[in-house]
Amino acid sequence: MRFLKSYGWKLLGVLLVLYSLVAGLLIPLKPGVLHVSPSAFGPDTLAVLDITGYNTRFTRSEDTRIWLKLNDEFMIKADSVAVRDDNRITAFIHIPPFLPVPEQTVDCALIIDNAIDGAFVKPASVFLRQLEKNQELGYAYWRKDRIENLHVNTFVGFPYRGILEETIRNTYYHVPMWFGMIFLFLFSLVYSIRYIRGTDPWGADKTRALNTIGLLYGILGLVTGALWAKFTWNAFWSMDVKQNMAAIATLIYLAYFLLYRSFEDPDKRDRVTSAYNIFAFATLIPLLFIIPRMTDSLHPGNGGNPAMGGEDLDHMMRMVFYPAVIGWTLIGFWMAELVYRVQVISHRISELPQE
Amino acid sequence: MDRIITQSWSLLRLYWDLEGKSRQTLSGVFLYVLVIILVTAYIFGSPDPGVWMGIFWVILIFSAVNIGVLSYLQETGGRRLYYMQLAEPLAVYLAKSLYIFLLLLLVSLVSILLMSIFHGWPVLQPGFLWSGIGLGCLGLALLFGFLAAIGSQSRNSATLSTIISFPLIIGLVMLAGKITNASLLAGSTLDLLEVEFLMLGGLNLMIGGLGILLFNYIWRD
Numbered sequence: 001m002r003f004l005k006s007y008g009w010k011l012l013g014v015l016l017v018l019y020s021l022v023a024g025l026l027i028p029l030k031p032g033v034l035h036v037s038p039s040a041f042g043p044d045t046l047a048v049l050d051i052t053g054y055n056t057r058f059t060r061s062e063d064t065r066i067w068l069k070l071n072d073e074f075m076i077k078a079d080s081v082a083v084r085d086d087n088r089i090t091a092f093i094h095i096p097p098f099l100p101v102p103e104q105t106v107d108c109a110l111i112i113d114n115a116i117d118g119a120f121v122k123p124a125s126v127f128l129r130q131l132e133k134n135q136e137l138g139y140a141y142w143r144k145d146r147i148e149n150l151h152v153n154t155f156v157g158f159p160y161r162g163i164l165e166e167t168i169r170n171t172y173y174h175v176p177m178w179f180g181m182i183f184l185f186l187f188s189l190v191y192s193i194r195y196i197r198g199t200d201p202w203g204a205d206k207t208r209a210l211n212t213i214g215l216l217y218g219i220l221g222l223v224t225g226a227l228w229a230k231f232t233w234n235a236f237w238s239m240d241v242k243q244n245m246a247a248i249a250t251l252i253y254l255a256y257f258l259l260y261r262s263f264e265d266p267d268k269r270d271r272v273t274s275a276y277n278i279f280a281f282a283t284l285i286p287l288l289f290i291i292p293r294m295t296d297s298l299h300p301g302n303g304g305n306p307a308m309g310g311e312d313l314d315h316m317m318r319m320v321f322y323p324a325v326i327g328w329t330l331i332g333f334w335m336a337e338l339v340y341r342v343q344v345i346s347h348r349i350s351e352l353p354q355e
Numbered sequence: 356m357d358r359i360i361t362q363s364w365s366l367l368r369l370y371w372d373l374e375g376k377s378r379q380t381l382s383g384v385f386l387y388v389l390v391i392i393l394v395t396a397y398i399f400g401s402p403d404p405g406v407w408m409g410i411f412w413v414i415l416i417f418s419a420v421n422i423g424v425l426s427y428l429q430e431t432g433g434r435r436l437y438y439m440q441l442a443e444p445l446a447v448y449l450a451k452s453l454y455i456f457l458l459l460l461l462v463s464l465v466s467i468l469l470m471s472i473f474h475g476w477p478v479l480q481p482g483f484l485w486s487g488i489g490l491g492c493l494g495l496a497l498l499f500g501f502l503a504a505i506g507s508q509s510r511n512s513a514t515l516s517t518i519i520s521f522p523l524i525i526g527l528v529m530l531a532g533k534i535t536n537a538s539l540l541a542g543s544t545l546d547l548l549e550v551e552f553l554m555l556g557g558l559n560l561m562i563g564g565l566g567i568l569l570f571n572y573i574w575r576d
Contacts, residue, residue, distance in 0.1 A: 251522035
């Protein structure tokens, strides 16, 4: 029991991080549509759509059905489909001469359904145009087919999303870095206040240890974010407001370490750096929580609230994401504790009488 | 409380008189302002409104750093000890911040005047410009009153004050810059900028409050 009491949280941290690594990297993605070609058709043609799927098993299911869906009311079904291999399928769709809407061009979602893969969608994948408008005739063509008897996807996996694809797993490693960093800096703020008020004589050393790991997490967050951005936004750095603010936040704490090193008198150093640390955390709040909400950002859920929205995490992802956040935060505190203990030991060694 | 106000007031007058005698800070800063304005006028001609505002804020940030660092740099050794015995830390902080604030306002006035001569005058709503400058200068003064004091405690203080203050001023300058940028548009109204004004005011209050609370710990030896 005593063992669990003092080491339990470390054990929990290790288990959760291991779980997030294993589950986050090994669980496959659900089936999705990688791409569709060609992507635009004129009126009254037989469209031959080459569809490339991802993690699909077309050869194993016999009843694959494909629709083009304009909106909830209007859709057309493919006349026939030809399976080429597990990931490639061709759909033959007769595009009607008229659209049921007054617009010249519309985009349709592609819906694929079969017993093995379940139903999945690629939004805005095919563009249709019409030369003459006849909404009444369009209604007749587009109301003929219904999407019904869709198979429920029983496949255990993370959602497949366009653009993101496999990098959706980075959610479990990039986002926890920021959570961990904020918690570490929050505790370092608490210890700075305690040191300055004289209630914790070791507070300044604890602050430094927590800031070391907090800064490490901040840099790792920037690196994982930049790699993710290269894949999804096509550039390591796109001057996104959150990227910039995060870079400034790491600079603020880099400045803390510069300040720390520029003092010779340890007492004065601890006092001044603790005061700076309190000041730094206070100026961090507008950078991380206020300015990003005032500006548009490429990050999900932005323009308003930068929190993780309900759309971004499904049930399966939550089962990995929340343990990952808790696990990485606990590991961060453990690392900070080790840094602190090394510091204390080196203090003691330097105080030993010389031979 | 009365004592703090009297002390701050006398310190402020002392700083002002000392500056009047040596003119070390102001002459340096004005030379810097003039050079930047002439060089940018040579490079940009009459720049776009956005660039105009950018030049102004760069001038103001570097002036604030210089004024902050120099105001503490002059107090070394004996003089510093003398101030410490003479006045409460809080009075020193208030007097310093107010002094930096006044000098910054003076620098803004002079640079706006010079820029209107050399770079043209793109401002359509001067009210937003001056309120943005006023709030921005106040925030910078409260920040540098604190950070330059931190820097002055260490060795190589001038470089250190600059390094530790730059990341911290970005949020402040971004907010103030948003308000001054509104002065370039004919359609800006107070309603649209309400959030920015509240945020900037809140940030200033927070910086000032923390400075007042923490200055005691960095000032005593």
